[in-house]
Amino acid sequence: MSEKKRKRARGIVFLDGKLVSMYREFQGRVFYTIPGGGMEEGETEEECVKREVFEEFGLVVEPIKKVYVYESETSIEHFYVCEYVSGEFGSGQGEEFQPDRNRGVYIPSLLEIENIPNLPLMPPEVAKAFVEDFKLRGKDLRDDVKHV
Numbered sequence: 001m002s003e004k005k006r007k008r009a010r011g012i013v014f015l016d017g018k019l020v021s022m023y024r025e026f027q028g029r030v031f032y033t034i035p036g037g038g039m040e041e042g043e044t045e046e047e048c049v050k051r052e053v054f055e056e057f058g059l060v061v062e063p064i065k066k067v068y069v070y071e072s073e074t075s076i077e078h079f080y081v082c083e084y085v086s087g088e089f090g091s092g093q094g095e096e097f098q099p100d101r102n103r104g105v106y107i108p109s110l111l112e113i114e115n116i117p118n119l120p121l122m123p124p125e126v127a128k129a130f131v132e133d134f135k136l137r138g139k140d141l142r143d144d145v146k147h148v
Contacts, residue, residue, distance in 0.1 A: 006075040009048035010036025011082040012130070013061055014139050015089055018110035020057060021121065022096075026104030031120040032111065034079065045078045057108050058091030059084060067133070067141045070126050070148050079126060081141055123148075 012034060013020040021032040035056050039048040046063040053061045061082035068079035089108065096106040111119065113134055121127035125148040133141040 005071070007039045008036060008075050008077040009039055009045040009052070010034045010077055010079045011049040011053045011061055011063060012067070012079055012141070013053060013059065013082045013084060015084055015110060018112055019116065020059070020089070021109050021111050022056060023107040023109040024104060031122045032109065033122050034126070036077070046080065049080050049082060053082065054087070054092070055094030056092045056096060057089060059087040059089060061085055066145050068126050068129060068146050068148055070123055072123070081139070
């Protein structure tokens with residue numbers, strides 16, 4: 001019997017012309033992630049994005065449109081371009097920052113868009129699509145949903 005894939009939602013947020021991301025060190029790996037996480041029972045993708053970005057970064061955002069869907073062996077992730085509404089970057093109080101959580105290092109980061117091709121932004125398939133779309137369309141990225 002196969003396990004049901006975990007549904008996750010992530011927010012692509014631009015702040016001061018940079019991409020909001022989480023710097024991570026975990027199990028000997030160093031990488032960046034786009035804000036987001038697992039959906040809770042009864043929660044929509046958009047609600048998940050708003051909750052996760054606020055918990056992790058202290059930012060209130062409004063999801064505008066879905067641009068990517070990424071499917072791995074264990075999860076299906078939905079990526080939304082978001083508009084920044086309010087909040088102070090780095091003021092998140094989510095479970096990521098609890099000292100006894102033992103899930104590695106979490107540091108809120110702002111990435112220069114031009115540096116992303118040289119950084120370990122995960123998942124790499126989404127990072128590649130993001131860079132290509134940003135070059136063509138800027139912060140709007142795309143008008144359809146790309147499965148990567």
